[in-house]
Every structure is written in structure tokens, then in C-alpha cells.
Amino acid sequence: MKPFGVLDDVRKVFERSELGRGAREPLVAIESISCTFGEGELVSLLGPSGCGKTTLLRIIAGLMPKSAGSVRIRGEEVVEPHADFGFVFQTPNLMPWRSVIDNVLFPLEIIGRLDAAGRKRAHDLLEIVGLGDFHASRPHQLSGGMQQRVSLCRALVHQPTLILMDEPFGALDELTRMEMNDLLLDIRVRTRATVVFVTHSIAEAVYLSDRVLVFSRRPGRIVEDITVDLPYPRSAATRYTARFSELDQRASRALGVIKDVPPPVAHGASDDGPHGGVHGALQGGTHGH
Amino acid sequence: MVECTVRFRVGPMATERSAMFDLSRVDWQRLALPPLGLIVVVALWHVACVGLDIQVSVLPRPSLVLEAAIKRWDLLLSEGWVTLKETIYGFLLALVLGIPLAVAVANSRVLNLTFYPLLIALQSVPKVALAPILLVWLGIGIESKLAIAWLVAFFPVVVDTAAGLQSTPRELLELARSLRASPWQIFWKVQFPAALPFIMTGSKVAVTLAVIGAVIGEFVGSSEGLGYLLLSATSQINTPLAFASLFALAILGIVSYLAVVLVERLLAPLLPPTTRH
Ligand SMILES: Nc1ncnc2c1ncn2[C@@H]1O[C@H](COP(=O)(O)OP(=O)(O)O)[C@@H](O)[C@H]1O
Ligand SMILES: [Mg+2]
Numbered sequence: 001m002k003p004f005g006v007l008d009d010v011r012k013v014f015e016r017s018e019l020g021r022g023a024r025e026p027l028v029a030i031e032s033i034s035c036t037f038g039e040g041e042l043v044s045l046l047g048p049s050g051c052g053k054t055t056l057l058r059i060i061a062g063l064m065p066k067s068a069g070s071v072r073i074r075g076e077e078v079v080e081p082h083a084d085f086g087f088v089f090q091t092p093n094l095m096p097w098r099s100v101i102d103n104v105l106f107p108l109e110i111i112g113r114l115d116a117a118g119r120k121r122a123h124d125l126l127e128i129v130g131l132g133d134f135h136a137s138r139p140h141q142l143s144g145g146m147q148q149r150v151s152l153c154r155a156l157v158h159q160p161t162l163i164l165m166d167e168p169f170g171a172l173d174e175l176t177r178m179e180m181n182d183l184l185l186d187i188r189v190r191t192r193a194t195v196v197f198v199t200h201s202i203a204e205a206v207y208l209s210d211r212v213l214v215f216s217r218r219p220g221r222i223v224e225d226i227t228v229d230l231p232y233p234r235s236a237a238t239r240y241t242a243r244f245s246e247l248d249q250r251a252s253r254a255l256g257v258i259k260d261v262p263p264p265v266a267h268g269a270s271d272d273g274p275h276g277g278v279h280g281a282l283q284g285g286t287h288g289h
Numbered sequence: 290m291v292e293c294t295v296r297f298r299v300g301p302m303a304t305e306r307s308a309m310f311d312l313s314r315v316d317w318q319r320l321a322l323p324p325l326g327l328i329v330v331v332a333l334w335h336v337a338c339v340g341l342d343i344q345v346s347v348l349p350r351p352s353l354v355l356e357a358a359i360k361r362w363d364l365l366l367s368e369g370w371v372t373l374k375e376t377i378y379g380f381l382l383a384l385v386l387g388i389p390l391a392v393a394v395a396n397s398r399v400l401n402l403t404f405y406p407l408l409i410a411l412q413s414v415p416k417v418a419l420a421p422i423l424l425v426w427l428g429i430g431i432e433s434k435l436a437i438a439w440l441v442a443f444f445p446v447v448v449d450t451a452a453g454l455q456s457t458p459r460e461l462l463e464l465a466r467s468l469r470a471s472p473w474q475i476f477w478k479v480q481f482p483a484a485l486p487f488i489m490t491g492s493k494v495a496v497t498l499a500v501i502g503a504v505i506g507e508f509v510g511s512s513e514g515l516g517y518l519l520l521s522a523t524s525q526i527n528t529p530l531a532f533a534s535l536f537a538l539a540i541l542g543i544v545s546y547l548a549v550v551l552v553e554r555l556l557a558p559l560l561p562p563t564t565r566h
Contacts, residue, residue, distance in 0.1 A: 063463055081467045093460045097482045097559050109478065110468040158468075 004039040004194050005060070005162070010069035012055050029055045031219035032069070037211070042188060042195040044205035046251060047215025053198040054090075056220065057164050060196060061087055073162060083111045086160035086193075088168040092147035094139040100150050101126065101135035107158040118157065125153040128190075129183060145176040149183070156191065165197045169204070178236070181207055185234060202255070206247045207234060214254040224254035349529040357529035358536065364518065365537045371514040373541055375431055375503035379438025380496050380545070386439075387446030387495075388488070392476065394447070395454035412444045416502065420509040434506030434514065441502035442495035446488075453487025454480050486560055489553045496549050500542045515541065 012030040016023045029052040037043045045053045058064040060071055062081040071078045086107075094103045101122060108118040126132050129149040131142075139147055148168060155163060165184075169177040181204060188195055199205050205212045206228055214224040228247055230238055238244055252258045331351045337343065338350040345353060358365060393400045394408075420437055427433040457480045465475045507516025515534050522531040553560070 058463075061467055063467055081469055083469050085467060087464065087467045089460045089464070091460065093458065093464060095461065095479075095482065097485070106464075106478070107468050110465065110470045110474055 003036050004041070004074060005037045005196075006070075006072045006075075007033055007035050007060070008070045008072075009034055010056065010059060010071060011067045012052065012059060012064075013067045028219040030059075031221050033220065033222055034069075035213055035222060035225065037194065037196070040192050040194055041210045042197060042208055044197045044199055044209040044212045045215060046199055046202065046205040046212050046255070047220065048217055048255065049200055051215045051218050052220030053200075053215060054166050057166050057196065057198050061085055061164050063087075082162075083158065084160050084162070086155035086158070086163040088148075088151055088155045088163065088165040090167045090170060092139070092144070092151040094147055094150060094154075096139055098139075099135065100131065100137050100139065100142070103139065103150055104153045104157050106154060111158060113158065121159075122153065122157050125156055126150075128187065129153055145172050145180070148172065148180065152180075152184070152187070156187065156193075159191070161193055163193050163195045165195065167198050167200065170199070170201070177201075177204065182235075184208065185232065189233075202248055202251045203239070206230075206244060206251060207239060212247075212251055214251055224250070226250055226254070346526050346528050349532060353529040354532040354536070357527075358533040361530060361533065365515070365533060368513060368515045368518045368534070369537050369541055371431070372500070372503050372507065372516065372538070373545070375434040375438055375506065375514065376496070376499045376541070376545055378431075378435045379440075379502055380442050380492075380499040382435065382439040383442035383446045383495055383499065384492065387443050388450050391447045391450035391454060392480075395451045395480075408444065408447060411440075416441050417505055417509075420505050423506075424510045429510045429512060433509075434503045434511065437506040438499040438502035441505075442499040445491045445494040445498065449487045449491025449494075450484055453484025453491075456487065457483040482559055485556065489549070489556070489560070492549050492552075493546060496545045497542060500538070500545060504538065 010030060010033045012028075014027040014029055016026055019027055033056060035043075045056065047053050055064065059066045060073075060078065062078045062085075065079075073082070094100075095106070098106070104122040104126065105114060105119065108114040108122070123132070123135065126135055129152060131146060131149055131153075134142065134146070139150070142150065148171075152168070155165075169180045172180060184195075184197075185208065197205075197208060209228050212224075212226040212228060213222050214226065215221065216223045226247060230241070230243055230247070249258070334348075335351050338348060349357075390404070394405055395401075416437060419440065420433075423433045423436045423440075427436055461479050461483070462475065465479050470478070503514070504516040507514040508520060511517045515538050519531050519534040519538070522528070522534060
């Protein structure tokens, strides 16, 4: 895989002036982060809330200046946003005064590429996410999950080569979230884009990613770089394999949510009970023992 | 007047839930009750005048006011036109100057700190007190009325527009920035639509104040306009004509308010649904 993004010793300190009244000292949000990711890779940033994941994503996007270090995408230092990045926010963040299709077309309008091909792509994307019939609706007429799907289309419509996603499915119910995970994997195969995906869900990170970078508590550091060797395409069955629960457990351990359970035994049968999050990981561990 | 319509519409619907589905009944009340209120008040007025034998110079009977209005309709119309012009020009000037100032104040900390305190100070000066000074500067023509109308309408436009612009969700601004939107695109495609409901609210207040500003200007010194007509009618103890000008002023105020509401309706496709009535 060609190296696509290189982060070298990235540091972010919020100065007292940025923190508002009563801040006695600067806040070190990110201590030092170095990593690389390859072209077409799907990398998750997994960490407890407040550890600096959003901050790092904003820095990669060029939306926020870093205090030290370097971020290079395709060998080029990021100092300002690139129009061929796509950003999906934690909330759907749609414009209430625009219809669904006009929300999706917004990026093309801004970068001046609103042509017939772009319009067709926007409609196709809505079709893919199952909202073809809703192009004329207003955002408030859609459920949270549907709105987030529109926002996914908006992030993809200008064919970005790098998609940055900040806990995009965090506010959705479990069932919708799983659907969205499969949708994302499907879209990623079609677009072959590189994805940096922020989440605080262990199962989601393992299910989606080629690699999971586990963050420490604030100030953020990478404490573990887990390569997820589960084959694509992944499906619900993937979640019940022994390898999945091993990886899930390794991530949980790196996060520090399980301490007293010994590491899993590598062979493990694949007919373990259901897994997911800490609970699943604990179960897998007991079995392995 | 408009307030009153709203209350009549909401009242029965809120108390009797079934009325919500009985459209004919709600429509009937909406159509019949406001004129009925007017008729009741006018009838009481008439009864009071006749019953208490009030002099015409103090309070003329409704019929006399109507008579004066019909007899001098050309005068009311031409003077009303003058006041309407002062109101509209003052209001439009408040929009034309107020919105850019709000944009500057909302986007620049320096400009905010420089101009906002001044604006607050300006607002705390009673405009009536400024009227004589403006008259000295601008003369008794339309300019001084326009200036006062502008002055009173300016503040709500600036404050509401600035509040609207600042209410733009930060993540929408980041989305625009992540696509390298120009400042103009950010304003026109994100901030302005986000602020539009606020601008409409401010405009409705501003246009009502602009009418008051124009009349204050006419009171302080002028040779035309409904305010002038009202003053000269009272000085000649022509109370029916004074009352007729008063009603003309009320109609003028309602018409300009409804004009803004009409614009709001026309812009409805651009407004988030929660602010639509
Ligand atoms: N714009 C900002 N100004 C000041 N402090 C910030 C800002 N953004 C984030 N922080 C602080 O940096 C830390 C990391 O925040 P964030 O990156 O949002 O964490 P996460 O996304 O992992 O939950 C938090 O303590 C937060 O309060
Ligand atoms: Mg976050």
C-alpha cells in the first residue's frame, strides 16, 4: 500500500486565551502523535471521550492549526483545508433551509463543479443509501439515521480521496449503527477512498477497520496500533468469530477497560457466544481461559 | 390588530381540541370575530358619545370621523403617502445600513468591540430628543423624518441580524471552510440563510418603529404628512379630522407590517420550517 498520510510528532496545546475564563494553564489536548496510513486504508481512531480525537481529525482536515509536528497527505504538508477531503460530523449538520438533494449538492456548489454529472452522482448516492425517494424532503422530515445518511452523501458527492469521519454514527441506535457500518464498507469499496474514522465504540472500530489506533486518555497518545486482519467483505457473522473477539479484547485491554482478565488464547473455537464491546470481550476471555 | 387575530385563532384551538379538525368552524371564527370586535368597540364609542353627551371637539362620534375621512380622503391619501414614503425609506435605509454593520460586528471582534458599545449608547438616547437636532441639520423636508425613522428602525435590524449571524452552527461554518468556501460564499450560502428568520423578526419590529419615527419627525417640524395633518387638525379643533388621520396612521402601520409579513411568506422556501406560521 502506498503511504498516503504521514503524521509526525503532532502536538496540540490549547492556550489559556482559547480556553475561556478561569483557565489557569494551557491544556495539552494531544501530546505527540505519529502514525502513517496507506492509500485506500480505513483507519479508526479509538479512544475515550475527551482524549483529542476530534482535535486530531480537525488538524488532519486543515481546519485547526497544530502546535507542533507535521501532517502530510500525499507528501504535502496540510496547512489549510483541501477541497478533495470529505468531512462527516458527529451530528448530521444539515441545512434546514435546503432540501435533501440541495444539501448533498452543497459541496459541488462551493467548489464550482455543479454540473449534470455531479447532480447525477448526488441522486445515485441518495439511491445507494436508500433515500432516493426523499430528495425533495426537508431535513426535519427525516429521522436521525436518515439525516446522517444524507450527510454521508454530502461528504462523498465531490469524490474526495480522503474522508474524515468524526463519530458519525455515535448518536444512532445499535441496529441503525450496524446498518450504517455496512453501508460505509460498501461505499468505501465503490469509491476506494482513504477513510479516517473516529469512534469510541470498540466493536465498531474492529468491524470497520483495516487498522485501529487506540488513544490514551488526555493528553492523547497512541498506545496501540492494531492491524485488523479480518477479511472483507465483512458481515454480521464476522462479529461472532473468535478472531473478532480477540481483536475486540486487545483493543479493550489497550483502552484499559479490562485489566484482570488474562490475554485470550489464540486458537479459540469460532462458536463462542455473542460478542460486542467490553461485555463480549470479557466473555471471550473467560472462554479462552 | 394583528396580535388580536392571532389570539382569536389560537384560543379556541388550544382549549377545544376537536376544533382543530373542524376546519369550517375555525375559519368561521377567524373571519367573523375580528370585525365583530371592531363593531362592538365602535358601538360602545357611539353609545358613550350620545349617552354622555360628549362634545364633538373632545370625542367625535364614529359617524363624524367616517364623514371627515370620506370628505377629506384625498388629503388623507396624499399626506398618508408622504408618511408612507418616510417610513419605507427609513426602514429600507435601516436594512441597507444595518445588515452590513451586523455582518461586520458578527464577524470581527475588533469591529464588534469598537461599534457595539456605541450602538447600545445610541439606543439608550431617546430618539424624540434627537429629533429637533436632526431638524436643524436636515431641514423640515423628508430628510429629517427619514433620518428619525431610520434611527429607530436601525437598532432592531442590527441586533437581530447580528444575533442571527452568530447563531449559525459552528459545524456548518466548518463544513464550508473545509471546502475552502470564500468569505462571500460563507456569508451568502450559510450565514445569511441561517440568520434570515432573525432578520425577518427584526424587520417586523423595525417597520413598526419606522412609522413611529416618521410621525415623531412630523410632529417636531414639517409641512406635510399624517402627523402634520393630525397636529394642524387639533390646532383648528377639527377633532373628527384628527381622529381620521389617527386611523389612517393605524392602517398605514398595519399595511407596512403586513408587507413585511408578505415578504416573509415569499421567502418561506428559504426559511427553516419551525419559523413558518
Ligand atoms: N476549540 C477548542 N478550544 C479549547 N479547548 C478545546 C477545543 N477543542 C477541544 N478542546 C479540548 O481538548 C480536549 C480534547 O477534545 P476533543 O478533541 O474534542 O476530544 P474527543 O473528540 O476525543 O472527545 C478536551 O479537553 C476539550 O475540552
Ligand atoms: Mg469528539
